[in-house]
Amino acid sequence: MPAIVNEKRQLAYDFILHTNRNVFLTGKAGTGKTTFLHEIKQLSSKRLAVVAPTGVAAINAGGVTIHSLFQLPFGPLVPGAAGQESKKINREKIKLFRTLDLLIVDEISMVRADVLDGIDEVLRRYRHRSEPFGGVQLLLIGDMQQLPPVIRDEDWAFLKPHYETGYFFGSRALRKTPYIAIELQHIYRQSDQRFIDILNGIREKRVTRAQLDDLNQRYIPDFKPDDSEGYITLSTHNTVAQQINNQKLGALTNPVHTFEATIEGEFPAHAYPTEARLELKVGAQVMFVKNDISRDKLFYNGKIGRITDIDDDFIYVKCPKETETLVVDRLEWTNIRYSLDATTNEIKEEPIGKFIQYPLKLAWAITIHKSQGLTFEKAIIDASSAFAHGQVYVALSRCKTLDGLVLRTPIPSHSIKTEMLLEEFHEQVQLQTPDEQELWNSKQTTQENLLLDLFSFDRSDYLLNKALRLARENASSLDEGIDQLLTQLKSLFSEKAAGLAIRFRRQLPAYFAESLLPEENQPLQERIRKAGTYFKDLIHHELLPVLYVCPTESDNKLVQESLRESLDELEKELFIKMHCFDSCRTGFDALAYLKSRNESDLIFQPNRKSKERRKTGDATESSGSKAGTSLYKALTKWRDDLAGENDSAGYMVLPRKTILELSRIRPTTTEELLTVKGFGKTKVKMIGEEVLAIIRAFSDEEPRTSPPMPVPASKEKPPKTPSPALSLTLFREGKSVQAIAQERTIAVSTVEGHLAQFVSTGDLSIHDLIPVEKAEAIRAYLETHLPKTLTEAKSGLDDTVTYGEIRMVYNWILAGKEKP
Incomplete structure (x- = not known):
């Protein structure tokens, strides 16, 4: 596995892996920026995606193009333009965005400011709207002294009102995003200090007259090397490069061999690494366009050689100063897209296309633009027509040595273009270089923020209040039980979750004040382990079970959908919290926490929906039979048919609550029908006989659960006693748990759960419920073995110990010293 080998690269790696700071990684040509990118892909445990501005750059970086991943329109993107296209993004890609930790943008010097803002719009749309780039960490890799973004005059006319510059650092989102800059210093491509000094002078626009004169000594008029020497010409324009290659190939008398690439799946033409129709001859000068990934490493991207033979299967290439002839077979390039693995929920690179061809292209000439990232032993530089900033530097820096470089024309000083804006940016970059202390501080801040996020129930509280407000504002169209259950959940949540979490958060600054990272603070880690176990069990065993049984059926479909959506959001938030707390059972680890948060977001499936469906069926059944269900369906169908005939809403004929009540008590006379809420004399007169006829048809299937009891209209129903409180009252009256369960027709475990709540509040003594010796034995086991x-x-x-008794003792422990 590759290793980070110098101090600057290690610093960059530590910032990317252990903090959420955005990083601009720059450096001179040949300092290993691309190598660093591939190391990060192998070493980082974060969920990441790699993008680049062009197809070839994306293939070389092992990523995808910016436009394909974010589905951005081509052309200038005025603020807000990316949002319309992003509406077409499919659900799987949205999930990918929501769990992305790190976005790597390679060749950032070629990325326009508006394109970076397009990325920001898409990420904020599907992640955190208030945070630049939706809160995703950025790694921007590139050298601003190399090739700039391509911006046509007509495009700039659209962008100029919104941007001071088209360079990436003009992005409006990036200006709101603090980032550090790390410049790699060690040059791997060149070793001659004299040549390195000249290149640095040109790159930084401070080249001296003596250095320029020294460089121009490499101008050799009418230089015509022997083809065997392996020189490649770098030109500013593609037409010039093509003309040279065509002339040289045509001058060879050997027959042309044509090789058609095999293209499978999706592989766009603009990303082809070489010609799809490759025409070669024996004697042609070629360049390898791929690294040899075998153990022998016989060739690399940019290596020059000459074809010595061609047969049905192989092309034979001899490189200068090498005795062995290379046997070249077809190789494969893969076009990928990012997707989520259904099993592991990891972001994976999914192959969607292949390009299979010999890794060669004609190489008597190449454009400077396409040479970026390549290394040449010998090159002829034709930069007299340099039209863009950085072209001269890119061309010269492709060469390994000054002696291997020949100038077609002298390099005039005016061709070394200076942009004051880039000079100012470079000065700013130098001020943003961090040191080890800033790294430590960033680690500390990142870990502290993650802990504050972990112990914050603000969003859960918001969603619960939203659901409660919806239920109360629409009480007339919802089941009566919804308000009671949500009120119970709110009380439980406020007391046992939000309140305790707030007190825990207030204690965190004291731990943060110590000169230790939270991951290394053992007293804090011990508190987190205990608190994590408490909150995880609280959510799993107390909060979610109440949420699962909240009814949302309503005749008002808009109210029903709004309430269900709110409860689903609340369930998801609590589900994610539960998994995050569970990740802390052995202590807090920032990367483990992030992984748990992302995975739980992906695997979440609303459990409340299935439980609610079962509960709705139970509510319409009578004494466990299906008769009530059938009657409920029959009444509902009759109601809907009648409403359809009269072009009215179903609830105008019979509200759902009334149908539920009819299904439960099944009146068979007009007098009994008048006792049902929702039936007055007028409604009885209009539809009473039809309703009674339907009920009578089912009356023989099963007896009623209880006879209907007339309720005087002048009296209001007494307030209902909450279910746990009723169990407590019966227990205090001297009834056993089994007797209470039988009287209330509920499970023994449910009664035990009710009473366990009052153990945690101190309203019941554990010894009122469990013999002293048994309670102490359970307590000793829990404190010794710490079961999860x-x-x-x-x-x-x-075997004599029940789950309910364990819960009672557990709550007894929490009521004492173990509460966080």
Whole structure:
């Protein structure tokens, strides 16, 4: 596995892996920026995606183009333009965006400011709207002294009102995003200090007259090397390069061999690494366009050689100063897209296309633009027509040595173009270079923010209040039980979750004040482990079970959908919290926390929906039979048919609550029908007989659960006693748990759960419920073995111990010193 080998690269790696700081990684040509990118892909455990501005750059970086991943329109993107296209993004890609930790943008010097803002718009749309780039960490790689973005005059006319510059650092989103800059210094491509000094002088626009004169000594008029020497010409324009290659190939008398690439799946033409129709001859000068990934490493991207033979299967290439002839076979390039693995929920590179061809192209000449990132032993530089900033520097820096470089024309000083804007940016970059102390501070801040996020229930509180408000504002069209259950959930949540979390958060600054990273602070880690276990169990065993049974059926479909959406959001938020707390069972680790948060977001499936469907069926059943269900369906169908005939809403004929009540008590006379809420004399007169006829048809299937009891119209129903409180009242009256369960027709475990709540509040003593010796034995086991779940605890205890008793003792412990 590759290793980060110098101090600057290690610093950059540590910032990317251990903090959420945005990083601009720059450096001179040949300092290993592309190598660093591939190391990050192999070493980082973060969910990442790699993008580049062009197809070839994306293939070389092992990523995809910016426009394909973010589905940005081509052409200038005025602020807001990316949002319309992003509406077409499919659900799987949206999930990918929502779980992305790190976005790597290669060749950032060629990325326009508006394109970077397009990325920002898409990420904010599907992640955090208030944070630049949706809160995703950025790694921007490139050298601003190399090739600039291509901006046509007509495009700039659209962009100029919104941007001071077209360079990436003119991005409006990036200006709101603090980032550090790290410049790689060690040059791997050149070793001659004299040549390095000349290149640095040109790059930084401070080349001296003596250095320029020294460079121009490499101008050799009418230089015509022997083809065997392996020189390649670098020109500013593609037409010049093509003309040279065609002339040289045509001058060879050997027959042309044509090789057609095999293209499978999706592989766009603009990303082809070489010609799809490759025409070669024996004697042609060629360049390898791919690195040899075998152990022998016989060739690299940019290596020059000459074809010595061609047969049916192979092309034979001899490189200067090498005795062995290389046997070249077809190789494969893969076009990828990012997707989510259904099993691991990791971001994976999914192959969507292949380009299979010999890794060669004619190489008597190449454009400077296409030479970026390549290395040549010998090159002829034709930069007299340099029209863009950085072209001269890119061309010269492709060469390994000054002696291997020949100038077609002298390099005039005016061709070394200076942009004051870039000079100012470079000065700013130097001020943004971090040191080890800033790295430590950033690690600390990142870990502290993650902990504050972990112990914040603000969003859960917001969603719960939203659902409660919806239920109360629309009480007339919802089941009566919804308000009671949400009120119960709110009370439980406020007391046991939000309140305790706030107190825990207030204690964190004292731990943060110590000169330790949270991951290394053992007293804090111990508190987090205990608190994580408490909150995880609280959500799993107390909060979610109440949420699961909240009814949302309503005749008002808009109210029903709004309430269901709110409860689904709340369930998802609590589900993610539960998994995040579970990740802390062995202590807090920032990367493990991030992974758990992302994975739980992906694997979440609303459990409440299925439980609600079962509960709705139960509500319409009578004494466990299906008769009530059938009657409910029959009444609903009759109601909907009648409403359709009269072009009215179903609830105008019979509200859902009334149908539920009819299904439960099944009146068979007009007098009994008048006792049902929703039936007055007028409605009885209009539809009473039809309703009674439907009910009578089902009356023989099963007896009623209880006879209807007339309720005087002048009296209001007494307020209902909450279910746990009723169990407590019966227990205090001297009834056993089994007797309470039988009287209330509920499960023994449900009664135990009710009473366990009052153990945690101190309203009941544990010894009122469990014998002293048994309670102490359970307590000793829990404190000694620290089981992670009730199931694990049950398996380690005597068979006479019930889950309810474990929960009671657990709450007894929490009520004491173990509460966070």
